[in-house]
Amino acid sequence: MTIRFNPDDKSAQHHNAHHCLEITVNCSPNIDHCIIRSTCTVGSAVCVSGQGACPTIKHCNISDCENVGLYITDHAQGIYEDNEISNNALAGIWVKNHGNPIIRRNHIHHGRDVGVFTFDHGMGYFENCNIHRNRIAGFEVKAYANPTVVRCEIHHGQTGGIYVHEKGRGQFIENKIYANNFAGVWITSNSDPTIRGNAIFNGNQGGVYIFGDGRGLIESNDIYGNALAGIQIRTNSCPIVRHNKIHDGQHGGIYVHEKGQGVIEENEVYSNTLAGVWVTTGSTPVLRKNRIHSGKQVGVYFYDNGHGVLEDNDIYNHMYSGVQIRTGSNPKIRRNKIWGGQNGGILVYNSGNTAEPWRKVYNQPFQ
Template sequence: MTSQEEDDVEEWRVLYQETFGYRQPLFHPEHAVFEFQQEPKFTGHQRNEELNPWKEAYEQLSRGVHVMNSLEQFVAAADIQCFDHIEEALKFLDENPEGHHEKLIFLHEGTHIVNHTIRIASDVQILGASSSEDIASSVILTGRHATILEFQEGANSAYLGYITVKYEVDTEHEAEVALIMEVDALEGGPGHPEPARLLPPDEDDDLEKVHGIESDPTTNCAMVVTGRGMEPTIERCNFQSGNPDSHTVVVKDHAAPKMKNSTCIGGCGGGIIITHQATGYFENCEFSHNLQSGVRVQFHANPYFYNCRIHHQGDVGIFVLDDGLGHFQNCEIFTNNKFGIELKSPQSNPTITECEIHHGRSGGICVHEEATGQFLKNRIHNNEFLAVWISDRANPVVRQNEISDGKHGGIYIHSFGKGLIEDNEIHGNVLAGVFVETGGEPYIRNNHFHSGKQAGVYFYDGGCGVLEGNEINGNSLTGVQIRTGANPRIIKNRIWNNDNGVLVHEEGLGCLEENTIFDNSMTNLYIKTEATPIVRKNKIFGSKGTGVSITDRGKGTIEDNEIFDNAQAGVLVLSDASPIIRLNRVHGNKSAGIEVSSKGDCVVRENRVFRNRFGGIMSASNTIVSEDHNQVYDNLNLVSKAINQGHCLFSVSGKEFYPMHDFYRCITCNSSERNSICQSCIERCHKGHVVTFLRCDRFYCDCGADHLEQSCCLRQS
């Protein structure tokens, strides 16, 4: 580049910057398209007209008109048209449609006060102009008497960019309203009604009326876009409002704006409302620190939000109600005062996908009052309460999400809530991964519940539904818990490496079918306290305790299962339990196959019981066991063999097992009924002593364990 060319570039740079103020060349290749060139580059082999971006930018922008607070500050070319107020510029452009000027307004740096709504009814382009790094913050359009900007019929392809639009409350009017309300509260108001009460969030209406003063959330705001076909482009703008009864931005009546890189921050009401069949595309926008919801969608509105941040609202982050739809993708929704997302009322049915929803102070997601919705591939984590709340016949799809590290539980389904809960990873929550209660009836399929601080899945107080094909492991307490009248179907799950695999208690019901329940720390399946489940066609193995324990008046039908390789008994019945045990294969357990003790009363029928370590079917004194057509064979019978060979029973049990056999008390040695002595020790160690038979039951020998004053001679030998 020659020195003359360099001088030419510099001259155009000075003219451009004095005219428009921008630090970089702003290109305007077509209507409603503006692109800054951040670093002008000059190459000697380019065409001459491309060598000077300042000239090119100036020529592309020169047909616009300018609005500034002080015309004296303008020192650019004389042919530039300038105005004091934006209304004058709009009027000029409307009256000269065929003139030299493009419908392009540069709103220069400073605060521009308007006294009534600026209605945009043509394809005008309004652009903030400033030398500031943050152009929008230095170009402010403000007023306090009415909505600041309204895009209406005719503004199909209008443009607004790099401007702050701020609605400031009329403080005199607000003081009058406050005084009226204060007087009414003190005097009881006309007719002395009761003082106004605070309504719960779910009782708010679209049009509230307090003491005769109506407030509409779609009026007196920063910007309104309304009307069919209204598709203005809004870029890099900031919207603010001091009106507590409205939203900062309103999109309604079939309007479909394209809003990018803009903000609604610090509103005294809500952030943005999309209503009455409006749509629109919102990308890289931020909605935060509004006293109400950040985004509200209702009345068949169906917007698309992409890569937006919605956070620190005084209420919920996103509120969809009254037939609202919408698509929210790749958004971050966090630290809202209530839920991150709330869906309410029938036909409310948005899609939330690939979003991050976290640190909600009431929780992550709330779906209620028959709402539906799709929640797909989201990360929902670190919420103060529940990650997902489903109630009141709501029926969402919750699929392929990661739900983790909540300070309460994962998903809570109650009050006849439903939902398809599918292919999620739910882990690390302080309470259960899923709670189902009070008529809840979800379909919970193919999820992975792991590493929870309590239960994996918890059904109680009449909760129902289907739990199918899930992986449930590594939870600190129970894999699946059923209690107090809950009656789910538990089908084809893998439940392993929890404390207890499945716990059914306190009159719990349920049907457990074709599950694989294994390697749990205590009991694979624990039934107690009047619980009556049906347990059918499951594989139950590898427990570090018993395979199936039924105790404390537990009931139920244990049918057609394979119960094997558990560290204690395959099936253990205790304490007035009365199950039906039939058609099972019980084998390879480290204690007995089936043990009935402590007043157990059960039916044991048509089982195949084989290769168990202590014996096949063993029953204690004072039990009622109805045995019929069982096949008991090839058990190792180590208990009987030890006694028959004169060995202390402790030799096969140690302190880890409680084999069933006759046990005695030695009066001479002053042993209590809590000190059990096996038959071999009675015959050898306590020969000639005064002894008494107590009962046949489960025990290990206290003599062999050296719990008595006299050492066991059988163990020493």
């Protein structure tokens, strides 16, 4: 079956209905193998709204619409499986105002806006979706939205993969996030998502980018092969970064700058082209119990007033020194094991300093 909404006045000035298919309070139809099209420039092709609205929509094609593809709002729920959602003028899917759908195995691609947009307390469970080649982010979270996104592929976005901003939250677990033009994950403006167990790789910029007072838990991810830093923390952002593997990047492993903060602990950072960790421009992270090794330059590099704490780390086998401190930097360095650097263990120069006595630094060959 094909369902079409083609109003003569596409702007909706002369009609009240803004949706091709509308499902409202306490309605729970089964909709299967339908083609749904709308040329109206407002509203959505499919709108599910209100308490008790709980349809099952499967194997449908919601594409080529001049508005949002699927819109779920006002406490609506429902099951949405195996749908094709593509080439819509606005988001492929909107979830808003405590909407809480289950969305599985949907193919959401080539949108002229974002792939999935959750905002204004929108929720939802997204599993095994393929989200790619959308003009803006693959998945956007804003304004207290809190979706759960599990085992999806989010890739080849024309900007970023996942964008969490303006106090967004969300759990992103065991996804593959790759080959996006900007960062695989962006976190900003007091947002606090959980990014756990994902593979974040081969991005045209960085892996995870946390800026503008971003927060978040970045845990147990495999981050590799990105063109810029695997994780970048800047402008008063303060995430928890732990148990990640950050490796084989074309730039540095972790880059903390412009008053970046955060707790960075028990990560393995290795085989990156530039420094394993850079700390600069007034930044004060805590780096604890990390293994930072086998880099092509410095292990940990403090410069231009980079500060913070470096304690209980293993730093070894770098092409340059294990640690460099320069140009007004003054970190606290204690109880580290630093060995195998081809240019020495700790190099302090150009007005660098360290607040800790040298006798507290392990800085000799380690067997």
